[in-house]
Amino acid sequence: VSPAGSAGIRGLAGGAAVAPGPGQPGGHAAGAGRGAGALPAPSALTGRKLSGKAGIDEVMAAAVLTSLSASPLVLGHPPATHAPEPSSEVWKEAPAMSSSCSSSSNTSGDWSWDPSSDRSTPSTPSPPLSSHPDGTHFVFGEPTPRKRKNSTKVMFKCLWKSCGKVLSSSSGMQKHIRTMHLGRKADLEQSDGEEDFYYTELDVDVDALTDGLSSLTPVSPTSSVPPAFPGPEAPLPPALPILDLALASPCSPPGPPGRSIAVAPHPVPSHPRCPPGVTVPCARRRPRGEAKKCRKVYGMEHREMWCTACRWKKACQRFLD
DNA sequence: AGTGCCGGGGT
DNA sequence: ACCCCGGCACT
Known part of the structure; x- marks a missing residue:
């Protein structure tokens, strides 16, 4: 530009x-x-x-x-x-640490730069959420297509376990999470963005408010593959849960995990190869991830730099997909 | 053809 | 356990 x-x-x-x-x-x-x-x-x-x-x-x-x-x-x-x-x-x-974190921690390191770039998209009329124009989940790389029919309204749903509160403004939701779940002072206006992890953004079809949960997917159907978002050894889910929260499941939220292990409501290891609704394990082998593995990264020479699994021709444990 | 890794072998 | 590799699925 x-x-x-x-x-x-x-x-x-x-x-x-x-x-x-x-x-x-x-x-x-x-x-x-x-x-x-x-x-x-x-x-x-x-x-x-x-x-x-x-x-x-x-x-x-x-x-x-x-x-x-x-x-x-x-x-x-x-x-x-x-x-x-x-x-x-x-x-x-940190091989043992929930493994899914290892790669997403890459991105987590960068969350810090986000809030300051609030004028990254000048054309967007800035929403109440000051931290990021796209709301919550840009982190994993899906652009959250905003285009929807005219009859949709953006709501914010608290993902805290057994809370599910829905508010109409992200700031309100952040405040809710801050005070209710994070135990922080409401008036403390510093938001480190941690709250972002605990709510998701939904497009509520105003015409069909009655079907509630059915419209909970805030992202495009194509975004069900979070890049480099490994589900550790997670077995295939029999069927995809209602919420597409793969993007909102922080393996370990940045910040103090001390109080209440902030588990993501549903860690959804969405599987690229398995269409939702397939109950039968669709593939014997695990589908090949798009992450570059040791072999590709380091090359055939420098094999000694591979992780042991790769060296033994086992499933790579360094670059999980 | 290159890559990822399962299954099975050797030590 | 550790290590290696044939062979296959996948791209």
Whole structure:
């Protein structure tokens, strides 16, 4: 859009491209994967520096990206610039931690930059929610298509276990969650966005208010595949629950998990291959995820960098899908 | 053809 | 348990 924006993007791309020494013995096959995928130690500095200095750049890039198009691939960029390099440590250190978190934590690291970019889509009349024009769930990369029939109204439903309160404004919902469930002061106006995880946005068909739950899918039907959102070992759900909450299920919400383990109401490991309603396990094998696995990321050489599972030709446990 | 990984083997 | 690999499903 704007020259500044493209500059921001270029900056990011450059940052990613610099580190992997091309063909150097120690250089690792970073070229194979997403650019920064295999950045080893040296790039850690680069990444840090980048995210530090480029607070603005990143925001700009984010702004441009969001306004250009909100494809998941694009949204995946920011994490790719600095998230991957801890791979060698983080992956190893936290194999047991609910595994689904490991990849989504990439994105979680970036939630911080979001609130500041509230003017990312200038054309959108800013909704009550000040943090993000798209409401809650942009995080996982689905653009939440806003276009609907004229007779729909956006409501906000509390996803807290056995609450289900529905409010008409996101700010009200945030306040509700803050006070009711998070035990915070209502007047404390600082919202770290944590509340976002506990409510979802629904388009309520005004004409058919009676069918209640049936209209609870706030996102397009195509968005049922959250990119890189691994369900750990979750067996296929016999059928998809009503709520499409795969996007709203934070494996572990950022912030104090101390009080009340804020479990997502329904961790829905939606399966790409299984159409909703199929009760029979549709495939013997687990469908191939779109995540790049060790082999692809690190290449056949540098096999020693693969996770053990990959080395043993088992299901990759580093890049879960 | 390349990739992911199940199943089955060896140590 | 750890490690390897044939072979197949999938892209």
